[in-house]
Amino acid sequence: MAPTVAYDSHPIMRLVIRICRENFSSFSGHDRLAVFNEIFQPQLLAMGFANGQIPYFDSLDSQWRDRIRTQRNIDRWETILKDPESMTAEELWAYIWLYDLVRLTADRLGLGEPSTELVKWEGVDFVPQFEIEEEVWQEMMEIRRSNEQTSKRVDLPGEWAGVDGYFNVARPDVPESESEDEDEESDEDQDSEDDEDSGDDE
Numbered sequence: 521m522a523p524t525v526a527y528d529s530h531p532i533m534r535l536v537i538r539i540c541r542e543n544f545s546s547f548s549g550h551d552r553l554a555v556f557n558e559i560f561q562p563q564l565l566a567m568g569f570a571n572g573q574i575p576y577f578d579s580l581d582s583q584w585r586d587r588i589r590t591q592r593n594i595d596r597w598e599t600i601l602k603d604p605e606s607m608t609a610e611e612l613w614a615y616i617w618l619y620d621l622v623r624l625t626a627d628r629l630g631l632g633e634p635s636t637e638l639v640k641w642e643g644v645d646f647v648p649q650f651e652i653e654e655e656v657w658q659e660m661m662e663i664r665r666s667n668e669q670t671s672k673r674v675d676l677p678g679e680w681a682g683v684d685g686y687f688n689v690a691r692p693d694v695p696e697s698e699s700e701d702e703d704e705e706s707d708e709d710q711d712s713e714d715d716e717d718s719g720d721d722e
Contacts, residue, residue, distance in 0.1 A: 523568030525579055527596075530563060532618065534600045537580050539622050545635040547626075549577035555625050556580055604638070605651050609659030616646065 527533050536559060540552045547555070553574060557564065561572035574580070587597040604612060619638045626632060639646040652660075 526567055535618055537584055538600055539619050541584055543634045543636045543638055546632060551631045552580055553577035554629055555622060558625050609656045613660050
């Protein structure tokens with residue numbers, strides 16, 4: 521028997537499908553499949569897919585098409601399709617990091633930038649591109665402080681938890697900061713050379 525994707529046991533997979541559709545609309549079906557397979561390879565291996573790869577992107581596209589076709593599917597997708605502005609702090613924290621996981625994976629695979637940005641990064645800080653209630657923002661910052669942005673594990677809220685209850689995400693690279701550090705080192709080296717050259721000739 522051919523393996524099937526256990527979406528009900530892994531709701532986060534539907535979240536990735538949503539993010540690819542809403543925030544990366546320039547992705548082709550093959551692009552969405554590449555990102556999905558890259559993120560969920562361990563889970564897909566456990567489900568019986570050879571090399572942890574779904575062979576065809578129609579599995580993903582049919583999930584998206586069917587989200588509003590029957591009451592059962594509507595119920596399955598209800599929490600997945602929540603507007604970010606109405607999410608709890610815990611949901612929003614997980615959703616932002618999952619979006620960034622998709623963004624980083626797409627960048628690594630050379631698939632391009634998001635068509636609609638959920639957040640913008642300014643160094644190690646992010647600026648949401650949508651309205652967030654102050655109370656939710658403060659709660660989310662408390663979650664961030666408790667994690668100190670060093671853990672690769674992000675816990676998932678109950679309705680998204682599935683069998684795993686969390687997902688792993690690498691801390692985003694901050695090339696701007698690295699560039700600034702290199703510039704500062706270069707300036708220091710130049711100042712040192714200038715100091716050495718500033719003496720009177722004998």
